[in-house]
Every structure is written in C-alpha cells, then in structure tokens.
Amino acid sequence: MQVGKKFSWVIKDFPSLQCKICHSAPVLIGDCKWRLLAECDLVVLHLYMCITDSQPFPSEAVKVRLTIVNQLSEYRSILKESDHGFDEKSPTWGCAIDSKKMVVNGDLKIVAEVISVSNVSEESIPLRKxxxxxxxxxxxxxxxxxxxxxxxxxxxxxxxxxxxxxxxxxxxxxxxxxxxxxxxxxxxxxxxxxxxxxxxxxxxxxxxxxxxxxxxxxxxxxxKEKERACEARVQEMEVQLHDLKYKFEIEKAELSATRAPLSFDDFV
Known part of the structure; x- marks a missing residue:
C-alpha cells in the first residue's frame, strides 16, 4: 500500500520465511520504481531498499527511511534511515535487525519512505566517497x-x-x-x-x-630557519636605515644652510 512517498509491506507468515528471500511489489515514487527485499536467517532479518531492474537511477542522493513496525506499541518500532546515492556500484541500501519482537500473529509490517534530496537539508547529506x-x-x-x-x-x-x-x-x-x-x-x-x-x-x-x-x-x-635569520637582518637594516635617513636629513639641512647665498650686508 502506498501513501504519498511512503509504502508499506506486510510479510505474511514471517516465521516460515527462514533462509528464504522475498520482495515486495514495485511501487512508483518519483521517477523510479522501488521495492523492498527481505532475507532472514535464524536470528537476523536483512532488509534492503532497491530500485527495480531496468530502471534509471535517481540523479541525486535520496533519504531512505525504513520503519519496522511494532504493531503492539508504536513507540517500540525500529527506525533505520540513510542518505544514499543509488547507482550501478551501489544499487541497494540495507540494514540488519532483530525482528522477533516485531512479529504479530505471524505477520511483519514494514513502512518504507523515499524523500528527495531537495526536501533534506544540505548539511544532513553526507558526500559520497x-x-x-x-x-x-x-x-x-x-x-x-x-x-x-x-x-x-x-x-x-x-x-x-x-x-x-x-x-x-x-x-x-x-x-x-x-x-x-x-x-x-x-x-x-x-x-x-x-x-x-x-x-x-x-x-x-x-x-x-x-x-x-x-x-x-x-x-x-x-x-623556516633561513626566514628567521633573514627577518632578523631585515629588521636590523630597517633600524639602520631609519638612523641613516635621520642623519641624511640633518646633513641635507646643513648643506642647504651652507649653500645659502650671502648678501652685501654680510660682507660689510
């Protein structure tokens, strides 16, 4: 059953699934058909979200959220989610859970949700490695x-x-x-x-x-050592240059005074 970007899958007679693989019917969300695949051993349920064969992969990462529903207490449901880039090298995303306490009257209910990257904050999407x-x-x-x-x-x-x-x-x-x-x-x-x-x-x-x-x-x-030595010499030369400029200005002023023209009055 599909509701918006969510769809649910109820695995009937789940205990008889041991060591078998089954999958949900494909569901169209956006431009892709999605389905769930389940494989169970004696202890753990391996659950995968995948795109059906011959379907183009999404052009951007999507947030995938799986809820293994506790039908007796919603607060004890198991939530798994990931931001995943589906492509040829990584066509599925999955998780492993202990599903024993989730089975009610032999049935196991799973709700899958696919959220476009445009609806997920940029900071929450890890870059693909x-x-x-x-x-x-x-x-x-x-x-x-x-x-x-x-x-x-x-x-x-x-x-x-x-x-x-x-x-x-x-x-x-x-x-x-x-x-x-x-x-x-x-x-x-x-x-x-x-x-x-x-x-x-x-x-x-x-x-x-x-x-x-x-x-x-x-x-x-x-x-770095050469930089320190050069820096010290430059600073020393800057001090010397400052003193030299000061002496230069004094000598320049004295030269100017020496060259000052004399008047007739100075000689009489």
Whole structure:
C-alpha cells in the first residue's frame, strides 16, 4: 500500500520465511520504481531498499527511511534511515535487525519512505566517497590522493589496518598534514613544525612510509630557519636605515644652510 512517498509491506507468515528471500511489489515514487527485499536467517532479518531492474537511477542522493513496525506499541518500532546515492556500484541500501519482537500473529509490517534530496537539508547529506588505492575518500580529495600514490606508491603498502573507517582516518590525517605544510611560510609557526613531527611519527606507527614527506619537512624547517635569520637582518637594516635617513636629513639641512647665498650686508 502506498501513501504519498511512503509504502508499506506486510510479510505474511514471517516465521516460515527462514533462509528464504522475498520482495515486495514495485511501487512508483518519483521517477523510479522501488521495492523492498527481505532475507532472514535464524536470528537476523536483512532488509534492503532497491530500485527495480531496468530502471534509471535517481540523479541525486535520496533519504531512505525504513520503519519496522511494532504493531503492539508504536513507540517500540525500529527506525533505520540513510542518505544514499543509488547507482550501478551501489544499487541497494540495507540494514540488519532483530525482528522477533516485531512479529504479530505471524505477520511483519514494514513502512518504507523515499524523500528527495531537495526536501533534506544540505548539511544532513553526507558526500559520497570514492575508492582510491583502497581508501575511501571524498570527491574533492581524489586528485590529491591519486597524486600521492602516483609519486609515492609505497606510502601505504605496510599499513596493517583493515577497518575502512580507520584507513579513511589515516589518509585524512596525511592530507591534513600536507595541507598544513604547504601553507605560506610566514603563517607556519614553530609549534606547527613540532606538531608535524609528531604527526609523522603517528603515521609511521600505523604503517605509512612517509620518508618523502619527512624529507620535505626537513627542507621546510631549513627554510623556516633561513626566514628567521633573514627577518632578523631585515629588521636590523630597517633600524639602520631609519638612523641613516635621520642623519641624511640633518646633513641635507646643513648643506642647504651652507649653500645659502650671502648678501652685501654680510660682507660689510
């Protein structure tokens, strides 16, 4: 049954579904036909929202919301939702739940809702991540990450982390460090360079080979030292120049007074 952008699906005789796959009838919402797919083992219900075969994917991300209804107490219903970009690489979105307490008289009721991205605040929609060298990165990071692995392919070969969230945090940490180091030299403080050393040590500890970045950091430290020395000399010369200008004005005034023409009266 469909109501607006929602539709409900009642799975009859749910206990007999064990280890079987079933799906709802397709429902047209917007320009796409949607359906639910359910697969249940002895403990967990795996529930998926998908677009029917041969249907074009939405041109933008959508918010998908699934409610596994507790027919005895609405407040105990289970709500799952996500902002998802459906495409060929990611044609479904799903979740796993314990459905035992949701079955009433053998039936399980599910309500699905599809909300257009235009009805969802922009801040609540996470950007889709892309995979580069086994790391999930934002579209805006793809070019930078590709350049890192193109020039330094050995960077993460010894990284031991398998958890994708940890791997993403490591690559973000590396990108943040590089972004810190390439800012204008005059904006880099001594504390920034100390923290960069600490960050490099951390990246080494998690298996990243960042000798190339360490070399660049050493060069940057040398440039920073040279900047300090040049800055000190410039300040010293500015003081000298100020004094010299003062003496120049005095000499100029004295020269002007010396050159002042004399009158007849001065000689008589």
């Amino acid at each position: 892309l995979v580069v060298n086994g790391f999930h990165v934002l579209p805006s990071q793809v070019q930078s990450v590709r350049l890192i692995f193109k020039r330094h392919p050995e960077t993460a070969v010894e990284s031991r982390a398998k958890n994708q969230h940890l791997r993403t945090s490591y690559i973000n940490f590396l990108l943040s460090l590089i972004e810190t180091l390439y800012q204008p030299l005059q904006e880099l403080s001594s504390e920034d360079l100390v923290e960069a050393d600490i960050a490099l040590t951390y990246l080494k500890d998690v298996g990243f080979k960042v000798d190339w970045l360490e070399n660049n950091l050493d060069l940057l430290k040398a440039r």
